[in-house]
Amino acid sequence: MATFIVLLGPPGVGKGTQARILAEHLKLAHISSGDLFRENLKGQTELGRLAQTYMNKGELVPDDVTIAMIRERLTRPDCKAGAILDGFPRTTAQADALEKMLKEFGGKVDKVPYVTAPEKVLVERLSGRWTCRAQGHVYHDKNNPPKQAMVCDIDGSELYQRDDDKSETVVRRIQVYLEQTAPLIAYYRSRGTLVEIDGTQNIEKVTKAFMSALEK
Ligand code: AP5
Secondary structure, X not given: OOEEXXXXXXXXXXXXXXXXXXXXXXXXXXXXXXXXXXXXXXXXXXXXXXXXXXXXXXXXXXXXXXXXXXXXXXXXXXXXXXXXXXXXXXXXXXXXXHHHHHHHOOOOEEXXXXXXOOHHHHHHHHHOEEEEOOOOOEEEOOOEOOOOOOEOOOOOOEEEOOHHHOHHHHHHHHHXXXXXXXXXXXXXXXXXXXXXXXXXXXXXXXXXXXXXXXXX
C-alpha cells in the first residue's frame, strides 16, 4: 500500500528542506505545492500568472485551482509508492479534498509531522534563505550556506531570493498560516495522525526526529 505523509508547519520552519531529504531516504515522491506554482510561474502558464497574484501578497491561491493541480500531480507514476506532501493541504477544504482523492487512489494520510518554531526563528530563516533557480534547492546564508556564494551545490544554477521572502510578505504569510492552516493541527490530531517535531534544532537533528516519528 502506498504511503502518504503530510508535512504541516508555518512558513520557513524547514518543511521543504526535510521533505527533500525524507523523499530520497524513503523513496517517495516529493510534492511541494509552492514549487509547483513557481514552476508554472517560470513557464508563464495561466495557472502561474494567477498564482503569482496571490503569492506576491502572501495570500493563499484559491482552493479549487490548488486542489486540481495536486490531483493531477498525484496521478503521475512516481506517486505509485506514495508521496511526501509539502505545503498541501493548507485549508480544511484542501484536507477534505485530499482525504477523498487518496481514498479514490486506494490510500490515506498515514502520518502528519507538525514542525514547530517560534516566529522569530521563522523570520530569521526566511530572510536568510537562498533558493536555486533550476530545481528549488534551498540554502541559508548562515545555517546552511552553499560551498560557493550564489551557486547551487547540487546543480550549479544561480541562487536567488524569493519575492515572497520580503519582510512585509513574510509577516502576512505567517498571519495567513495562523488563520487558515493552523486549524489543521486539530483536524489531524483528532484523526490520530499528528506527530510534533521540534523544528528549532539543526537540520540533521530535525531529520533524526522525523525518522523516529515516522518509524513509530
Ligand atoms: P510555499 O513555497 O509552500 O512556502 P511556505 O509554506 O511558506 O514554506 P517555505 O517554502 O517558505 O518554508 P519551508 O517550511 O519549506 O522552509 P525551508 O525548508 O525552505 O508557498 C508559497 C506560496 O504559494 C504561499 O504563500 C501561497 O501563496 C502559495 N501556496 C503554496 N501552497 C499552497 C496551498 N496548498 N494552497 C494555497 N496556496 C498555496 O527552510 C527555510 C530556510 O531555513 C532555508 O534557508 C533553510 O536552509 C533554513 N533551514 C531549514 N531547516 C533548518 C534548520 N533545522 N535549522 C536552521 N535552518 C534551517
